[in-house]
Amino acid sequence: MKTITHPEFGESAIVEVLDNGLQVTIYHKPEFATSCFAFGTPYGAFDYKQNEADGSIFEVPLGAAHFLEHKLFEKPEEDMLSKFNSLGANVNAFTTESETVYFFTITTPEYQKPLNLLLDFVQDLQIDDASVEKEKGIIVEELLMYEQIPNYRLYREAMSCLFENHPLKYDVGGTTDSVVSTTRKELEDCHQRNYHPSRMQFLAITPCDPEEVLQVIKANQAKKDFGKPITMRRFPVIEPESVVKKEVKVDFDIPTTKSALVFKLNLPQSDLAERERIAQALNCALQAQFSTLNPQYQLWIDEKIINEFFGFEVNIGKDYGYVMFFGETADPQSWRDFLLKQIEEMKKNPVDSAVLAQLKKRTWGNALSLFDKPSAIVFEILRSDLYGLSFFETQKITRALTVDNCVDSLKYVKDIHSSLVILGKI
Amino acid sequence: MSYPIKAYQTEKFKNNTVGLYFFWPLSKEKAAEVTVLSRMLSDRCVAFPTKQAMTANSDNFYALNTNFRTFTTGKALCMEVLLSALDDRFCQEGQWQGIFATLKEMIFRPLLNEEVFAEAKRNALQSIARRQEDFSTYCSSQAVKSAGANQPLEIDAEGEQEEVEALSLDDLKRVHQELLEDTFVVLLSTGWLSQDQLEGYAKEYLPFSDHNLLETAYCFEKDDVTSITIDKKTTQAEITVLYNGPVNVKSPDYWALRVAAALLGQFPVSLLFREVREKRSLCYSIFSTTINFDGVLVISTATQKKNIAEVLSLIDQLVKQVANGDFDDSLLAIIKKMMSDIFSASLDRPSGMLNLGLNSVLTKTDVSPEAIVKQISKVDREAITSVFTRLKKIGVAVLCDPAQKEE
Numbered sequence: 109m110k111t112i113t114h115p116e117f118g119e120s121a122i123v124e125v126l127d128n129g130l131q132v133t134i135y136h137k138p139e140f141a142t143s144c145f146a147f148g149t150p151y152g153a154f155d156y157k158q159n160e161a162d163g164s165i166f167e168v169p170l171g172a173a174h175f176l177e178h179k180l181f182e183k184p185e186e187d188m189l190s191k192f193n194s195l196g197a198n199v200n201a202f203t204t205e206s207e208t209v210y211f212f213t214i215t216t217p218e219y220q221k222p223l224n225l226l227l228d229f230v231q232d233l234q235i236d237d238a239s240v241e242k243e244k245g246i247i248v249e250e251l252l253m254y255e256q257i258p259n260y261r262l263y264r265e266a267m268s269c270l271f272e273n274h275p276l277k278y279d280v281g282g283t284t285d286s287v288v289s290t291t292r293k294e295l296e297d298c299h300q301r302n303y304h305p306s307r308m309q310f311l312a313i314t315p316c317d318p319e320e321v322l323q324v325i326k327a328n329q330a331k332k333d334f335g336k337p338i339t340m341r342r343f344p345v346i347e348p349e350s351v352v353k354k355e356v357k358v359d360f361d362i363p364t365t366k367s368a369l370v371f372k373l374n375l376p377q378s379d380l381a382e383r384e385r386i387a388q389a390l391n392c393a394l395q396a397q398f399s400t401l402n403p404q405y406q407l408w409i410d411e412k413i414i415n416e417f418f419g420f421e422v423n424i425g426k427d428y429g430y431v432m433f434f435g436e437t438a439d440p441q442s443w444r445d446f447l448l449k450q451i452e453e454m455k456k457n458p459v460d461s462a463v464l465a466q467l468k469k470r471t472w473g474n475a476l477s478l479f480d481k482p483s484a485i486v487f488e489i490l491r492s493d494l495y496g497l498s499f500f501e502t503q504k505i506t507r508a509l510t511v512d513n514c515v516d517s518l519k520y521v522k523d524i525h526s527s528l529v530i531l532g533k534i
Numbered sequence: 535m536s537y538p539i540k541a542y543q544t545e546k547f548k549n550n551t552v553g554l555y556f557f558w559p560l561s562k563e564k565a566a567e568v569t570v571l572s573r574m575l576s577d578r579c580v581a582f583p584t585k586q587a588m589t590a591n592s593d594n595f596y597a598l599n600t601n602f603r604t605f606t607t608g609k610a611l612c613m614e615v616l617l618s619a620l621d622d623r624f625c626q627e628g629q630w631q632g633i634f635a636t637l638k639e640m641i642f643r644p645l646l647n648e649e650v651f652a653e654a655k656r657n658a659l660q661s662i663a664r665r666q667e668d669f670s671t672y673c674s675s676q677a678v679k680s681a682g683a684n685q686p687l688e689i690d691a692e693g694e695q696e697e698v699e700a701l702s703l704d705d706l707k708r709v710h711q712e713l714l715e716d717t718f719v720v721l722l723s724t725g726w727l728s729q730d731q732l733e734g735y736a737k738e739y740l741p742f743s744d745h746n747l748l749e750t751a752y753c754f755e756k757d758d759v760t761s762i763t764i765d766k767k768t769t770q771a772e773i774t775v776l777y778n779g780p781v782n783v784k785s786p787d788y789w790a791l792r793v794a795a796a797l798l799g800q801f802p803v804s805l806l807f808r809e810v811r812e813k814r815s816l817c818y819s820i821f822s823t824t825i826n827f828d829g830v831l832v833i834s835t836a837t838q839k840k841n842i843a844e845v846l847s848l849i850d851q852l853v854k855q856v857a858n859g860d861f862d863d864s865l866l867a868i869i870k871k872m873m874s875d876i877f878s879a880s881l882d883r884p885s886g887m888l889n890l891g892l893n894s895v896l897t898k899t900d901v902s903p904e905a906i907v908k909q910i911s912k913v914d915r916e917a918i919t920s921v922f923t924r925l926k927k928i929g930v931a932v933l934c935d936p937a938q939k940e941e
Contacts, residue, residue: 249838
């Protein structure tokens with residue numbers, strides 16, 4: 109066991125890698141009533157196709173990671189949601205493109221039973237064919253729910269326009285067809301391959317004694333035999349530089365047309381820190397131009413080029429990157445031309461160093477504030493650890509960011525790699 | 535100066551959060567005026583006359599977060615100003631002195647001119663139009679409007695198109711004067727600020743006079759059921775069912791209604807979730823909640839069009855089941871424990887602490903988590919059946935695609 113301190117945040121944690129390979133991190137927050145315990149695996153929607161150690165391919169239907177998350181909550185003797193509730197704990201889970209995280213919160217010191225329950229139910233899949241069939245209806249309802257949320261639909265259509273092969277083009281939950289075709293055996297195989305403790309991480313924020321928490325986890329894990337881990341790697345995606353479609357119109361029953369201008373970023377092979385640096389630099393550069401930091405922003409509002417719905421998102425992962433602008437406009441083509449013109453002008457005018465300093469100050473304030481929210485700390489830190497670049501490393505990258513980084517990042521934003529999505533009544 | 539000021543001092547947060555609340559009697563016109571005013575106040579002011587200047591000032595306080603919103607509490611309309619930023623000891627000396635000075639500028643010296651007004655009005659109208667985009671929320675709001683006709687419940691705190699379009703700059707100047715001189719004001723904080731500090735800042739920067747507390751909670755009056763169908767091109771049907779208590783936040787059996795509503799549909803262990811989702815796979819999400827100052831119970835879900843009748847029937851059946859006391863003692867015990875934990879956990883969230891504090895002022899009762907837990911512990915089967923037996927269904931709204939086939 110070692111103690112890691114982050115003096116700039118005034119926070120510290122104990123960390124231990126258990127004999128079975130599970131990394132456990134526990135932050136002690138004695139002044140809070142709430143404990144949050146989270147157990148995660150770096151297995152998400154992108155991993156529907158994987159390589160095993162011998163090079164063979166393991167492929168399951170789209171959305172299998174999300175389906176598995178649903179099914180782990182069900183045991184023959186009792187449903188886990190009810191069981192946690194009966195212990196005074198609130199349990200939940202989420203699946204993203206790259207990870208699945210199970211967590212519970214509790215406000216009393218009686219965390220031991222739900223903690224053991226969390227470890228046990230995540231590590232022990234008990235399903236039968238009937239329960240898998242029953243779940244399909246619930247998941248299809250979930251997919252339909254997201255499908256009718258306009259902002260989510262805009263994002264989904266944008267990803268479909270950009271990516272030919274990358275699984276970003278699919279919903280995390282898969283499709284109705286993929287969900288319906290998923291079998292019990294496939295879910296069991298997913299679990300066996302991707303839930304070995306050596307692949308997983310455990311993170312807790314608690315007012316209780318962290319060493320006692322660690323002992324509970326160690327005792328639980330010592331009783332179990334997981335065998336040797338199976339080496340699994342995400343199947344490498346070969347993605348062309350070009351986009352799939354330059355423009356798409358989607359019929360959708362909303363009063364105001366929404367548009368997205370989205371750019372595929374074709375970045376060179378580089379480590380995670382470098383990719384994070386590019387993401388942050390690009391975000392700062394775009395903030396400087398496309399937010400209230402820019403005095404021209406008011407003019408664009410007055411001229412009704414943009415409204416308060418307008419915004420953008422930069423997302424760079426291990427093997428993909430994109431920038432997405434979104435807005436409401438009656439004239440999407442002119443809106444696109446306007447944005448492209450602004451981006452070209454940005455390339456000629458470097459970001460003001462004072463603006464970059466201002467953004468760093470804002471980022472620092474937000475990072476410190478994160479520690480006011482127990483659940484937010486857990487998710488932010490656990491997700492970044494599962495990704496492979498810690499939250500604290502990303503803060504160091506922010507502090508070291510330069511104007512040159514910002515200028516350089518803009519070279520990846522190219523008109524020829526962009527798509528326009530229009531969502532509204534046709 | 536003696537308006538309600540309360541600091542909930544704690545060292546658990548790095549941020550201080552301050553809530554400033556202004557109350558008016560609720561009307562459709564007032565909702566429109568206040569929602570546009572809140573947009574103007576948050577946008578620019580004399581000291582920071584551009585968005586760029588406002589942003590620079592916020593960033594100077596290490597990401598000062600300023601949020602304006604309007605909401606209703608029964609017969610009253612509230613404009614909330616919420617500020618959150620690091621305490622001085624985590625960043626710079628004089629941080630909160632500066633933030634209160636900023637707040638004063640925003641509240642007392644806004645830019646009430648045609649340019650800012652036109653933008654705020656346009657944004658408010660666009661926001662009203664955007665309500666139709668979230669079918670779930672839209673279905674619920676239409677259910678409330680139709681069933682709550684001619685009662686405070688029908689009024690949306692963010693105003694309606696007709697009233698917003700009718701506004702002039704003079705209306706906004708008048709409502710701003712009301713804000714400064716005639717509204718009931720409450721100031722609350724969580725974080726490191728002490729009661730003395732908060733009162734000192736109030737005296738220096740927020741010199742409002744005291745006004746009588748407005749009438750807020752009321753009991754909804756309606757005996758019949760208003761049913762509506764909303765046509766939208768959608769893949770999923772939305773359902774909202776409304777029941778009248780008549781029990782509001784000030785009623786003696788208020789906590790019985792809250793526990794009963796939770797038993798029916800607040801948690802994964804609750805009856806609606808177990809029966810409609812888990813046993814029959816008819817939906818992904820289903821829940822019940824209470825509109826506390828109006829005495830109304832709301833049940834919401836989404837399902838496929840072919841399942842609408844079955845889901846509505848199950849909702850009726852489960853409400854009756856609770857009214858008949860047909861539930862396990864163990865389930866009731868779990869629900870009470872879960873609710874108690876939620877209120878205990880609210881002390882770990884600045885917004886949760888401020889909500890409790892505001893409710894305490896409005897209801898003139900002790901709504902500390904300890905007091906609430908005590909109230910919840912007193913609720914028994916008899917209290918639940920008593921309150922649910924008096925429930926009356928008052929509204930049903932279904933949003934679906936008329937062209938969709940029920941396959």
